[in-house]
Amino acid sequence: MTDFLATGMLPDHYEQLAKTVRDFAQSVVAPVAAKHDEEHSFPYEVVSGMADMGLFGLPFPEEYGGMGGDFTALCITLEELARVDSSVAITLEAGVSLGAMPVFRFGTEAQKQEWLPKLCSGEMLGGFGLTEPGGGSDAGATATTARRDGGEWVINGSKAFITNSGTDITGLVTVTAVTGTATGAEAGRKEISAIIVPAGTPGFAVSKKYSKVGWNASDTHELSFVDCRVPEENLLGSQGRGYAQFLSILDEGRIAIAAVSVGLAQGCVDECLRYVGEREAFGHKIGEYQAIQFKIADMEARAHTARLGYYAALAKMARAEPFKKEAAIAKLVASNAAMDNARDATQIFGGYGFMNEFPVGRFYRDAKILEIGEGTSEVQRMLIARELGLR
Incomplete structure (x- = not known):
């Protein structure tokens, strides 16, 4: 590595x-x-x-x-x-x-x-049920509850924006739920646990899919749980550790989202290189104009730099070293690169960039969610600041 x-x-x-x-x-x-x-x-x-x-x-x-x-x-x-x-x-x-x-x-x-x-x-x-309609970035504000009753967990609440939650092959969604009140040093705080809920469980309902700006071929739904019962053994990990477990999963996931972002950023470069070698304006291929060349050079530099960012996070992860800061930096830089490259690619394509006939229009719509999902850019800055000792 x-x-x-x-x-x-x-x-x-x-x-x-x-x-x-x-x-x-x-x-x-x-x-x-x-x-x-x-x-x-x-x-x-x-x-x-x-x-x-x-x-x-x-x-x-x-x-x-x-x-x-x-x-x-x-x-x-x-x-x-x-x-x-x-x-x-x-x-x-x-x-x-x-x-x-x-x-x-x-x-x-x-x-x-x-x-x-x-x-x-x-x-x-499988799906990952963390976000709630009223929670957004505040995952600690979980309102979904789960109580024990006769060897089962009884779950009530809802989750929002959950990927892969309503397909024909969805088999489970792991959800966070309040299972009590913490004791000891955390006394008074919500005790949040993670519980596996198999698809088709009575009381578990999948709402109709969202109408989204981008990621239109991705499956995304709101979920509801009304007296949804699952066996006690469906508890994932230790009771009361669900929130901490999911935060660690998100640290890894941010590197993965950075990789997706770099792919989109590089895809914008790929499409622009193809287009500027074919499109003519004022008697020349537009790739011959320095203004276009410089814009594509900046796009390539963003993708390259963002790639090194997620490589650096992966390197620390592979060495079993703390990587929270590096994951946040990778996600922040890469999602910014994706959005900037998508905007520049659309500009290079001009009117055609606004048409769905070409991939860059789709890239433009898909890029924005990368600055939001698995922790907004503001959350990434907060994490970086905390890792630098700023409270």
Whole structure:
């Protein structure tokens, strides 16, 4: 990890993975991306292809049906997918780092054996139920509750903006809920726990999908729980540790979102290079004009710098060193790069950039959520400041 961070060159096995996913993105994802975006339809055929390649099991051990890879392999894959379609990239990101990873990190052996093989194979998708309609960035303001009754948890409340929560292959959603009041040093605070809720459980309802600005081929719903009962053994991790567990999952997820952001930023460069070599204005290819050249140079510099940012976070993660600050920096810088590159790409395309005929219009719509999801840019700045000792 440290070697390729220093040189900027991927080791051969990562490079081969990147090439394989790049070919898949160009041959399978690209031809249907505009169609699914326009129809707001979930790309089941693409997800099936990713499952056949083992992408949903990339960072998990083979004993649970995974590929025996690591989080770096996942992020490299996400970057390549997002160069073509962010909806597909976020489907994989959420399925792995938000759907399956909590089970792998905090689940009992029985929970891992029950859920991970299907999640790793892509036969099943999992969701991550943290955000609530009235909470937004304040995840600690959880209002959903869970109480014990006769060997079961009875859950009441709602969750908002939950990815992969309403597809035909969604198998579970892990939700945070208030299970009591903390004692000791945390006395008086909400005790928040995480609980696995299988799809189809009575009392668990999935609302109609949102009408979104971007990520139109990604599945996103509000969820409600009305006296929803699940067995006590569906508690994930220790009671009262659910909030802390999910925050650690978000630290990893921010690196993954940074990778998606870099992919979108690089995809903007790819599309612009293709376009300026063909489009003529005032008797010349527009790529011959220095104003255009400088704008694309800035775009490439943003993507390159953001990539090094998420590589640096991955390096610390791989060395089992604290990486909260680096993950926040990577997410902040990369999402800014994605938004800036999408805006510049749309400008270079001019009127055509405002048409859905070309991918940059979709990139522009998809970029904004990267500055919001898994912690807004303001939250990232807050985390960075705290890691610098500022309170």
